[in-house]
Amino acid sequence: PRPSHKVEAVVSTQSTGKEGVMVAKKDFNAPNHSELPIPNLQVIKAMQSLRSKGYVKEQFAWRHYYWYLENDGITYLRDYLHLPQEIVPSTLKRPAARTTTAVPKAKPQGGPSGPKSDDRDAYRSAEGKNVGPGAQTFQPEFRGGYGRGAPQ
Secondary structure, eight states: OOHHHHHHHHHIIIIIHHHSEEEEESOTTOSSOSSSSSOHHHHHHHHHHHHHTTSEEEEEETTEEEEEEOHHHHHHHHHHHTOOTTOOOTTTSOOOOOOSOOOOOOOOSSSOSSOOOHHHHHHHHTTTSOOSTTSSOOOOOOOSOSGGGSOO
């Protein structure tokens, strides 16, 4: 196999295959990837190769590439690496159901005993009344306009 196939195999098994996600900083001169013992440039190019084949989806934000395995990519990696069907990336695994029940939160000590809804309720009850800023004292006036709105 070509060297790129070896790189693709290492990249896909190390991070993408297990987690379903790969991240690489956009630094083509970095000696090694942050998680793999491979030059960062080779990781980026291997993942771009997988993207061009439609096996991963690429996002770029804040000088980092993010690649996510597509369904075709999962089947490709299973065939390429001779993996059984039971092996699934962790992004597709269902989280285990929690067996513990939620512990009720204790009320804060020394503070007010209830939520501060008095101000909010008073504001809402004054909807139809002339209370607060803009209450019947504001009378806008149009005097012809300046700049682009000026009459010609």
